[in-house]
Amino acid sequence: MTEEPRLSAQDIIERLAPALSRRTRIRALAALLAGLAGAVFMVTLWWSEPGSLPDRTQLAFAVLTAFCLAWAGYGGWLLTRRVVLFATDQVVAAWIGLAASLVTTAVIAVVAVQRGAGVGVPLAAGGLFVALALGLAVRAHARQAALLRRLRELTDREER
Structure with a gap:
């Protein structure tokens, strides 16, 4: 009788399911697209304001844009993962x-x-x-x- 090769716990986990489930991929894509759309919207709104904006308004636009980019970055990072997380x-x-x-x-x-x-x-x-x-x-x-x-x-x- 030939003996079956033993699989490690990591091998078993990787064979059970793809690294990212369909639900996780959809969530990641949604985060990426929403983040990018939000960043584009915020930058466009910020850029289109006539005249000089007060400092705290500039800060608010910058912070909201950063949050949108963080979500876009998260979505992109998640979509590129090929390992169990x-x-x-x-x-x-x-x-x-x-x-x-x-x-x-x-x-x-x-x-x-x-x-x-x-x-x-x-x-x-x-x-x-x-x-x-x-x-x-x-x-x-x-x-x-x-x-x-x-x-x-x-x-x-x-x-x-």
């Missing part, structure tokens, strides 16, 4: 969302203070988005840790 894509997306929520909340609060408006509503709304993004980041890290722990278990079992 073990939820790294979810961790990256969660951190982009958390950074965007924090910066947006801070900018809106500063604008509210400068205008003499109440800061309670902007902080409450921003806090809600920050809490949601933080929850997603915690969940993504937990999922990644569980997948990596399972991979180590399979690899350890294989080595015995």
Whole structure:
């Protein structure tokens, strides 16, 4: 009898499914296209404004353009992956969302203070988005840790 070659845990994982599922590829393409469209829209709007804009308006356009480019970069990065990611894509997306929520909340609060408006509503709304993004980041890290722990278990079992 000939003995079947033993497959490593990594070989088994790679044979089970393609590196990116159809759903993940669609999500990545959506992030890439939405990010690019948003960046083009923001830059076009910024460029088409007549006259000189105030510094904080320039900063707002720059920050929003950067967020759009971050999502486009994320989508492009994800589409080029040919390896199993073990939820790294979810961790990256969660951190982009958390950074965007924090910066947006801070900018809106500063604008509210400068205008003499109440800061309670902007902080409450921003806090809600920050809490949601933080929850997603915690969940993504937990999922990644569980997948990596399972991979180590399979690899350890294989080595015995």
